[in-house]
Amino acid sequence: MKRPHPAGVLCCSRAAGIRFGLLAIFLAVVLAVPASASKKVIFDTDPGTDDALALMLALNSPELDVRAITVVPGNVTAEMGLENALRMVSLANRCDIPVAAGARHPLFQKLVTAEFWHGKNGLGNVELPASKCKVDARFGPDLIIQLVHASPHEITLVPVGPLTNIALAVEKDPSIVPLVKEVILMGGSITGGNVNAAAEANIYNDPEAAQIVFQAGWPLTMVGLEVGDKALFTGKYLDELKKTHGPLNDFIVSVAGFMVNLSASFGSPGSPMYDPSAVAVAVDATLVRVQEMHVDVETRGEFTRGETVGNRHGGVERNVLRGDRYVIEGVDKVIPNAKVCVDVDADRLLQLFVSRIRGK
């Protein structure tokens, strides 16, 4: 047997020492990061195909620490949404995350479900195995209140469905508002709707709840159609995802495949990444360009109920009654209540999504 040269032993043992040292530093950093540096997130969802993509993005992103999932009716009924959420956390082996049922219907109107867009089971007709995770007994809005008080100024709310649960939490306990770190929601549009000419689906499905959430007074980022409609998930990104395998990866490939095919049947080259965009912004805010403005939700318009009305120039004319008419006497400033995402680096967002789902 050839004996190793003494210099070789020296070199390798020193190299091994250096490697060990680097590994120790790496482990120290990695083990230190999740608890302190990652954002604590409550994910409120109506799953939903793009909700599924968004949830898996959140669970696969070390920047986020998903503390709870609360379910709201929207794309599907409350029951079906809960079942979908439970099956997904089970697939991801994350029974440690509480999954709670929330509202059963919007605040003041009948529920509109969207199996038309999301498949008869809400998950693009992709059947997941029964869940090994159990539902949390707490009511979703109560769980939100509890977790916010338990971690004051640390929780980011990421709602990607109608805003019913968030509004119920605020109505029940307004003291959570200054304790929430920020709200990053998927919903709204300042350039026309996707359910009709004016309204985006999440806001349209509970406009009164949305108005409560927008006026609450917390830091709020609106990730609306200006982002989702540009971040189109096309066959190119699907092909990338198909290169890796695993239960979660394969599930997302199937759901995203359903979405891409559906979009193609409507003549679109890809499927809008609505809900994943909100999660992506929570991971990396530099993906979008924002404009601060005051946003109100139209709750009465004949053609515009559910529209998010953004004041882009920051002012409202002041009209004063003089005799039989009003006269404009100046412009009152309006205080912004939202950062509205007006543009996105779509390819970077889609690459982030693909790489995270692939576990890279």
Ligand code: BDR
């Ligand atoms: C929103 O509506 C739902 O159908 C999607 O899940 C998304 O949250 C897009 O308008």
Ligand code: CA
């Ligand atoms: Ca949704």
